[in-house]
Amino acid sequence: MFTFLCQCLWERRSKLNKQEKAVIITDLKDRFSKAKAVVLTDYKGMTVAELTQLRILLKKSSLDYGIVKNTLAKIAAQDTKVSVAGEHFKGPVGIAIGYDDPVLVVKKVLEFAKGNDKLQVKGAVVEGKFCEPKEVREIASLPSREVLLSMLAGAFQAPASKMAAALAASVTSFAYAVEALNNKKNNS
Numbered sequence: 064m065f066t067f068l069c070q071c072l073w074e075r076r077s078k079l080n081k082q083e084k085a086v087i088i089t090d091l092k093d094r095f096s097k098a099k100a101v102v103l104t105d106y107k108g109m110t111v112a113e114l115t116q117l118r119i120l121l122k123k124s125s126l127d128y129g130i131v132k133n134t135l136a137k138i139a140a141q142d143t144k145v146s147v148a149g150e151h152f153k154g155p156v157g158i159a160i161g162y163d164d165p166v167l168v169v170k171k172v173l174e175f176a177k178g179n180d181k182l183q184v185k186g187a188v189v190e191g192k193f194c195e196p197k198e199v200r201e202i203a204s205l206p207s208r209e210v211l212l213s214m215l216a217g218a219f220q221a222p223a224s225k226m227a228a229a230l231a232a233s234v235t236s237f238a239y240a241v242e243a244l245n246n247k248k249n250n251s
Contacts, residue, residue, distance in 0.1 A: 105183040
C-alpha cells in the first residue's frame with residue numbers, strides 16, 4: 064500500500080483531501096512504528112526510472128521506499144521512534160524503511176547511492192536514534208546481523224572449548240601419572 068500511496072502522490076502532485084491524508088498518515092505511522100531503521104534521502108535530480116530502480120532494489124530485500132509530503136511524514140512520525148528526525152523533513156525527502164535488520168536498509172541505500180550520485184543520504188533513524196550521514200556510512204560498514212551473531216556464538220564457544228581441552232589434558236596427564244605409578248609398583 065505504501066508504494067501505491069507514494070505513486071499516487073507522485074503522479075497527482077495536487078492537493079489531497081482530508082480522507083486521503085488520513086489514510087497516508089495512518090499507513091506511514093504504522094510503518095514507522097514497525098521500523099528498525101528509516102533512511103532519509105534527497106532524491107532531487109533523479110528520474111522516475113532511477114527511483115523505480117531504487118524501489119526494486121529495496122523491494123528485493125523486503126524494504127520500502129517512498130516519497131511522501133513532509134508535513135504528512137512529520138505528523139506520522141509523532142509518537143514513534145522516527146520523531147527524532149522531524150526537523151530533517153525539509154525539501155525533497157525520500158524515505159527508505161527497514162523492518163528486520165537495521166543495517167540492511169542503510170547498506171542497500173548506500174549501495175544504490177554509489178552508482179547514482181544524485182541520491183544523497185540526509186540521515187537515518189536507527190533503533191530510535193538519529194544518525195548524521197557520516198554515522199550512516201559507519202553503520203553500513205558493520206557486518207550483517209547474522210555475521211555478528213555467529214561472531215558472538217564463536218566468542219562464547221571459544222572459552223568452553225579451551226576449558227574442555229584443559230580438562231581433557233588434566234585427565235590425560237593424571238591417567239599417565241597413575242599408569243606410570245602402577246608400572247613402577249609392578250617393576251619393583
